[in-house]
Amino acid sequence: MSIPLRCALLGYGYAGKTFHAPLIAAEPGLQLAAVLSSDAARVHADFAGMPVTRDADALFADPALDLVVIDTPNDLHAPLARAALLAGKHVVVDKPFTLTLAEARELAALAAAHGLVLSVFQNRRFDGDFLALRELLAAGTLGQLVQLDSHFDRFRPEVRDRWRERDIPGGGLWYDLAPHLLDQTLCLFGLPASITARIATLRPGGAACDWWQARLDYGAHQVCLQASMIAAGPMQRFAAFGTAGAWFKSGLDMQEDRLRAGGGPRDAGFGLDTIAPRLHLGDDAVGTAQPEPVGDYARYYAGIAQAVAAMKAGDAARAAALNPVRPAEAVALMALLEAGLQSSAEGRVIVPALTDAERAALG
Structure with a gap:
């Protein structure tokens, strides 16, 4: 039996507590060995006896640590990832990867130069509804796709005093939810020809973006994405x-929801989504219920453990x-996040600024 890779979690806010630590x-293949946090009591309520520190440099200097997972406010992602890579650690960064394309390119080059695994936590790739949609499109059930609508809406009309809702670098709904929907679109269709976005602050008293829409042009089909903090009622997650x-x-x-309630991926039915999709073929207005989707967030860290083990074995x-x-x-x-910001600011269509080599690497 192989020895689990020792992992340090930097940050124990909502995502650290709800997603990273339990997963x-x-x-x-992984062992949570230390946590960077200013609130040791919060960590110890879930992991009694867990080493907790406020000193990131001490963690980076620990030769026993293999992997660093960064879940901090967004503006700290790039500097902490850079320091961890320079210390020889494999790195997972929560989304958004960085605040700029230049930072993303720097970290990718740094990981490659040092022979280290670098990854971004995109758990929504393993949502049951997205996996079901991916299978549906691959099967050609809908014929030629002409439009995909993808929403991630909430109803939170009151502005809360937290960093995600402040007008600071990396704050607002564009950096919070656009990485999810854009990443899913990239997984399905690759890089679009262009993006047109509108980013706004609509809630009274709001300081940061709390609503956005984006259209991605793929020629034969269009993808329309939206996230809002002021959308009451049932959310139409996907329409294809x-x-x-x-x-x-x-x-x-x-x-x-199950992770937040204290459940885990080993629980029976953990990934089951009890809201079934509906398929309408031809002009059938009623449609038929499809199998309930099954998601699997555990696949992300299983892949990370295997990737780091392979890199440590010399198989890049x-x-x-x-x-x-x-x-x-x-x-x-x-590149898409930056292009969306530029599109909204200038009111025009923007082509993502990737080089030919970066487009080829994307595949």
């Missing part, structure tokens, strides 16, 4: 339209193949 703890029919899915994948090609989110994909996503 790392459930992965046999093709020449043979349409597919609709409402509600959000339930794995986050295998490590790259096992990495759930490759640096090239993370760089492409940052």
Whole structure:
């Protein structure tokens, strides 16, 4: 039996507590060995006796640590990832990867130069509804796709005093939720020809973006994305339209709710989404219920454990193949994020600023 890779979690806010810590703890190939936090009591309530420190440099200097997972405010992602890579640690960064395309390129080059695994935590690749949509499109059930609508809406009309809702670098809904929807779109279709975005602050008293829409042009089909903090009622998560029919899915994948309630990926039915999609073929207005989707967030850290083990064994090609989110994909996503910001600011269509080599690496 192989020895689990020792992992340090930098940050124990909502995402660290809800996603990273329980998913790392459930992965046999990883051991959560230390946490960077200013609130040791919060960590110890979940992991009694866990070493907790406020000194990131001390963690980076620990030769026993293999992997660093960064879940801090967004503006700290790049500097902490840079320091960890320079210290010889494999790195996972929560989304968004960085705040700029230049930072993303720097970190990707640094990881490659030092022979280290670098990945971005994109758990929504393993949402049940997204996996079901991916299978549906691959099967050609809808004929030729002409339009995909993807929403991630919430109803939070009151502005809260937290860093995600402040007008600071990396704050606002564009950096919070656009990485999810853009990453899913990249997984399905690759890089679009262009992006047109509108980013706004609509809530009274709001300081940061709390609403956005983006259209990605793929020529033969269009992708329309939206996130809002002021959308009451049931959320239409996906609507896919093709020449043979349409597919609709409402509600959000339930794995986050189960993790927040203290569940884990080893629990029976953990990944089951009880809201079934509906498929409409031809002009059938009623449609038929499809199988309930099953998500699997555990796949992310299973892939990370395998990728780091392969890199430590000297097999860089295998490590790259096992990495759930490759640096090239993370760089492409940052290009789309920047292009969306530019599009909204200038009111025009923007082509993502990737080089030919970066486009080839994306595949």
